[in-house]
Each structure stands twice: as structure tokens, then as C-alpha cells.
Amino acid sequence: MTIGAFILLAFVLGIVAYDWVSLRGKNRRAVLLEMAAFLVGALFIAFPDRATALAHAVGIGRGVDFLMYPIVIWLVRESLMTRRRRLEYDEKLTSVVRALALVQAKAGDVEVTPAANAQGSSLAPRQSAGPSAS
Amino acid sequence: MDTLGSLRDAAREHCVTVFVVDDGSEPAIDLATLPPSNEGFQVVLARHVTNLGQGAALETARQLAVMRGFDAYVTMDSDGQHSATDALALAQEILLGADVVFGNRFLGDSNVPRARALLLFGARWFERMLTGLPLADAHNGLRAFSARAVQHIVIQQNRMAHATEIKLRVAGAPSLEIVERPVSVRYSRSTLAKGQSAFGAARIIRDLALQYLFGEAA
Numbered sequence: 605m606t607i608g609a610f611i612l613l614a615f616v617l618g619i620v621a622y623d624w625v626s627l628r629g630k631n632r633r634a635v636l637l638e639m640a641a642f643l644v645g646a647l648f649i650a651f652p653d654r655a656t657a658l659a660h661a662v663g664i665g666r667g668v669d670f671l672m673y674p675i676v677i678w679l680v681r682e683s684l685m686t687r688r689r690r691l692e693y694d695e696k697l698t699s700v701v702r703a704l705a706l707v708q709a710k711a712g713d714v715e716v717t718p719a720a721n722a723q724g725s726s727l728a729p730r731q732s733a734g735p736s737a738s
Numbered sequence: 739m740d741t742l743g744s745l746r747d748a749a750r751e752h753c754v755t756v757f758v759v760d761d762g763s764e765p766a767i768d769l770a771t772l773p774p775s776n777e778g779f780q781v782v783l784a785r786h787v788t789n790l791g792q793g794a795a796l797e798t799a800r801q802l803a804v805m806r807g808f809d810a811y812v813t814m815d816s817d818g819q820h821s822a823t824d825a826l827a828l829a830q831e832i833l834l835g836a837d838v839v840f841g842n843r844f845l846g847d848s849n850v851p852r853a854r855a856l857l858l859f860g861a862r863w864f865e866r867m868l869t870g871l872p873l874a875d876a877h878n879g880l881r882a883f884s885a886r887a888v889q890h891i892v893i894q895q896n897r898m899a900h901a902t903e904i905k906l907r908v909a910g911a912p913s914l915e916i917v918e919r920p921v922s923v924r925y926s927r928s929t930l931a932k933g934q935s936a937f938g939a940a941r942i943i944r945d946l947a948l949q950y951l952f953g954e955a956a
Binding site: 684687688691694695697698701702704705706708709710711712713 | 759773782794951
């Protein structure tokens with residue numbers, strides 16, 4: 605095993621160990637999935653020749669590309685979908701916050717002046733100004 | 739809240755309702771500290787419980803106005819940059835028949851710093867390319883709309899990209915009469931600190947791109 609492979613394997617083991625320990629007392633099923641994925645990666649790191657042979661069998665030049673291509677495709681998709689979901693959550697949050705603001709909107713007290721009392725005037729607006737936030 | 743006080747003074751001949759939207763930043767606006775209403779002037783305060791951005795605040799104000807009804811709807815910043823006189827002048831243009839009035843700070847009595855002017859030059863070019871509207875200013879918060887136009891100006895951009903979004907919606911709406919009018923925008927150290935930067939411009943482009951990619955299908 606090369607020094608590079610050894611460092612990568614130590615890195616993978618370190619991450620898995622950290623995730624396992626930091627989720628103590630919580631649901632660790634996701635860490636099990638992570639371990640399974642990393643196990644496949646570790647095999648590719650530990651046996652690069654086998655990985656390259658596997659890649660050749662399906663017409664890909666290097667073992668690392670055999671892993672890299674699907675990972676990049678998945679990450680690009682995941683990134684876009686995460687953006688979309690975040691936008692959707694933002695829209696939902698905006699709707700809720702706005703609904704609350706509209707329901708709770710309050711008009712200022714009317715200044716009591718003799719004229720206003722005498723006329724009992726309506727405050728129905730003809731012009732509106734909507735200044736932005738504070 | 740000097741803006742409200744001057745609006746109250748300037749609006750003696752008009753019936754004005756001001757929708758103040760507290761965007762959730764601290765300290766919260768206390769309604770009791772705002773100028774009291776009288777027969778021609780009223781302040782309505784709405785508060786976002788969490789900060790969503792200026793675009794979101796403007797959309798809340800727009801919905802409040804639509805619920806109440808109006809002849810002219812004006813948007814303006816509340817930090818003292820915009821003058822009450824200009825706001826009423828823009829409203830007057832609407833009453834005279836325009837559908838949308840955009841303020842142009844470069845034709846008014848404004849003290850635009852050189853760096854800001856350069857940024858706005860880029861923004862103007864960008865918005866012209868995007869909307870096709872031949873306007874001489876960009877991202878000027880002082881604008882007015884008729885009741886007909888306001889129906890088209892649904893703001894979905896919560897942050898600063900709303901200014902470009904508004905122009906996109908105006909450009910996409912059928913047969914609106916659009917005019918540009920000189921207004922004064924007075925910059926101070928605090929308004930410049932809050933205003934747009936090159937970083938903000940990049941965020942605006944990102945937000946517009948995200949809306950294009952993931953927003954409601956046209």
C-alpha cells in the first residue's frame with residue numbers, strides 16, 4: 605500500500621470514527637450508510653489495480669474515474685436540488701411571516717382634534733406610500 | 739422616523755396612508771413612536787417576525803395597500819434618503835395618468851458618490867439588457883404605481899434583487915405607461931453603509947439566476 609493510500613484510508617477512518625462518536629445516543633443509521641459508501645471507496649484506495657481492471661472492463665481508463673464520474677454527476681444534481689428545496693422553504697417561510705404580519709398589522713392611533721371629532725371623518729386612503737424596512 | 743414626519747407635513751393636501759414594514763431587525767419599531775394619524779394621514783405598521791429582506795417588506799406593504807385600495811401607490815426608503823416632496827410628486831404623476839413612475843436620482847438634486855455612480859452605471863446597463871426598458875437610473879427605491887400597475891408587481895425576490903424584478907414585471911405587463919421623473923437621493927455615511935456594494939450586486943445576480951432556474955414557470 606502506498607503512503608498516499610494509507611493517508612486516505614486514515615482520513616476515511618477518522619471521519620467515520622468522528623461521526624460515530626459525535627452521534628452518540630442518536631440515530632446512527634446514516635453513519636452506517638456512510639460507512640458502507642466509504643468501504644467501497646476504501647477498497648478502491650487499497651486495491652487500485654483491481655479498481656482499474658474493473659474500470660477497463662466497462663471502457664473507462666482509470667479506476668479513480670470509475671468512481672469520480674458518478675460522484676460528480678450526483679453532486680451536481682444534489683447541489684441543484686438542494687438549492688431548489690431551500691428556495692421552496694424560503695417561499696414557505698415568507699408566506700407564513702407575511703401572513704402573520706398582515707393579520708397583526710396595526711394602524712396608529714388617531715390624533716384627537718376638535719375638527720376630527722366634529723367631522724368624524726373617515727380615513728379611507730386615496731394615496732398610499734409604502735416605505736421599506738427599518 | 740423623520741421621513742414619516744416630513745411625509746405627514748408634506749401631505750396636508752392629500753389623503754395619505756403610510757405602510758411601515760418593520761423587517762424584523764432590532765430594535766423593533768414601536769407604533770407609539772410614529773407620528774399620530776389625523777384625518778388625512780395614517781400610519782399602518784406591520785412587522786416581520788424574522789428578517790426576510792427589503793423585497794419581502796415591500797411585498798407586504800403592497801399587499802396591505804391592495805387590501806385597502808388607493809389611487810396611487812408609492813414606495814420609498816425610510817432612512818431619509820428620499821424626500822416626502824418627491825414621493826408626493828411621483829404620486830401626482832400617477833394621478834395625472836401614468837401607470838408607473840420611476841425616480842431618476844441623476845436628474846435630481848442628489849449627491850451620488852462616484853463609486854456608487856459607477857456601480858449604478860453597471861446596474862443600469864444590466865437592467866436595460868434584461869428588461870429592454872430605456873431607463874436612466876437603477877435600483878432607485880422611490881417609485882410610484884397606479885392601482886392597475888400594482889396588480890402586476892408581485893415581488894418574489896425577498897432581498898435586493900426585487901428592484902430588478904419590479905422592472906422585469908413592469909416590462910412584462912401589457913400597455914403600462916411608464917415615465918421617469920427627477921428625484922433627489924441624499925446619501926449619508928449611514929445610508930452608504932446600508933446600501934449596495936459590488937458584493938451585493940453579485941448576490942442580486944445570483945438571486946435573479948436562482949429565480950430564473952427554480953422560480954415559477956412563466
